[in-house]
Amino acid sequence: MFTGTHRRIVSMWFPRLASDRVLRAHPSEAPFVIAARTGSTELIYCLNPAAEQAGLHRGMRLADARSFCPDLISRPAEPARDTRLLRSLRRWAERFCPWVGFEGTDGLVLDITGSAHLWGDEAALLADMRARLERARIEVRLAAAGTRGTAWALAHFGDTEDGLLALPVAALRLAPETVTGLQRLGLRSIGDLTASPRAPLARRFGPDLLLRLDQALGAQPEPVTPEAEPPQFSVRLTLPEPIGLEADVMAATERLLAPLCAKLAAQDMGARRLCLTLRRVDQASQQVELRLAAAMREPARILPLFQRGVTEVDAGFGIDQIRLEATQVEPLPLQQIGPTNQPRPDHLADLITRIGTRIGLENIQRFLPADSHIPERSFLIAPAAFSEAQGGFHAPRPRPIRLFPPEPIHASGAQPPARFRWRRMTLTTARATGPERITPEWWLPDDNWRSGLRDYWKIDTREGRRLWLFYTPQNPGWFVQGEFA
Known part of the structure; x- marks a missing residue:
């Protein structure tokens, strides 16, 4: 069989x-x-x-x-x-x-x-x-058999390979509606199917039923297709004579960048991390790693970013082999361009990469908006290289450019004080704008907001300071939390 x-x-x-x-x-x-x-x-x-x-x-x-x-x-x-x-x-x-x-x-x-x-x-x-x-x-x-269909049936329904015909029709990997239709006809096992005329089954249930049956019995082949290996984005250059000059290494790197970027473009990918491996004639190797602030595949933009790392390489008695590999890649699909939408190089990403090679990409950060009216929670700080710039800073009123922990001042009453002392300075209120009432987010634990709501005022002083003050009605008191430019 x-x-x-x-x-x-x-x-x-x-x-x-x-x-x-x-x-x-x-x-x-x-x-x-x-x-x-x-x-x-x-x-x-x-x-x-x-x-x-x-x-x-x-x-x-x-x-x-x-x-x-x-x-x-x-x-x-x-x-x-x-x-x-x-x-x-x-x-x-x-x-x-x-x-x-x-x-x-x-x-x-x-x-x-x-x-x-x-x-x-x-x-x-x-x-x-x-x-x-x-x-x-x-x-x-687990189950082993001579065909893929039989192995699947035995793994899911159990029995020996010789007892395939006794297994239910669901062991043929059929759609649930097909299994239900066969059971209504009294065809409950694979043996019942093999004993039935094929033409009526094909007319009623389509060719998939007989295909699955033939695959299980070995009459139709069913190959095992392994998953394709992911593309390798690496190139190598073996030199006829050892080199040691910085200019020669940069020229060799330029030769490698062109085919590597072509491979990336063919897969609609961009490199986020590159590794340049320099093998010396004494078989020792040195590596220059480049972490990019954005996915790139333009050789002219990437090449200058290798300059600092190549400068620090010790060539020894010479370098006879260079390998360049994109160790981390990201999708970078093509973009539609037109008369009003011309591609422009991302100079900010290049600048972040240059600075990041010295101090680390994680140390270059940007502010991102957060969904909260609480001043301290209205923004996030994230590494600029691993986050996208976003809009969304839409406060109902202007926010100070400097924000610091609340600092108490001596004042009384719910209206802004005419004169107050802050940081050893005596200030006089020239204009007060407000109030803007902000209530605490009760679902988040925050000790600084347990005193209740706050009434914020923008205070312009005669001495030139423009401060952000708030008053707490539940526990009367005035505080300074920010300063405008």
Whole structure:
């Protein structure tokens, strides 16, 4: 019945991938579920054995599950993190064979043909897979067969390879509506399908049903396609004679930048980190690392930024090989240009890169708006190289250019004082603008705002100081918190 007797395929199914990912970092023996939102309802997406023993199941409403199991622990679904874990498992599975592909969103498929003897036999290979995943606290169901379809069926529904015909029709990886339609006709097992006329099945359910059946039986091939390796953005230049002059190294770097940037442009990518490796004739190597403030792929912009690092290189008895690699890249798609939209170089990014090579990119920071009326919370400070400039500083009234912790002054009454003393200076109020009442954000703990609301005033003094004062009605007092330009 099976034609692919020499080919061996392993199906690796992770039935609790999402919950295992969370419980590996935060182990718990209590009932645990991963919930995914569908419309306005949260449904159980994945669960651990303790939750199953409590009577819960996939697709169950989370609210109903909590009524069955009051001590239930839940977390929201994070498909992106599950995908990253599955990709990591795919790379790990390459230790067993080079042909490893994805099987849906929770499984892998391996073509171990010619690889099992490295572990002694096929049973030892599967045992090693199972033991390693068990130590990693990841539940797995394994099965090996002569075809990909049979391996998948055995991993999901269990049984021996000779008992394929006794498995339900759902083991053929069919759509749920197709499985329901076959069951209504009384065709509940794969053996029932093989005994039925093919033409009526094809007319009623389409060609996919017979294709899946033939793939499982080995009548139709189904290759295992491994994931394509990501492109490598690196170039190398071997020199016929050693060089040592700074100008020669910069000229060689310029030659390498052109093909590297062409590779980046072909993939619509830009470099954020570059590594220039200089190998000397004594086999010692020196590296010049360049971190860019923005994604770039223009050789003319990148080359001058290497100047400072190349200057500090010790060439020794000469450099005979140079390698340039983009170790960190980001998407940089092409932009539509026109008469009014011409591309201009980002000189600010170049300046940040130049300064960042001396003091570190993280030390060059910018202000970003925050969604808060509280003066201290109305802005964020973030590294300029790793954040985008944003608008959004739309306060109802002007804010001072300098903001500092509140400093008390001696004054009484709810109106701004005519004269007051601040920082050993006696100041006279010439004009007072306000008040602007700001109430505390009660949902955030902040000791500085526990006294209640504040009435802010802009005070222009006759001595030339322009200050930002506020008054606290609950606990009467005046304070200076900022100074205008």
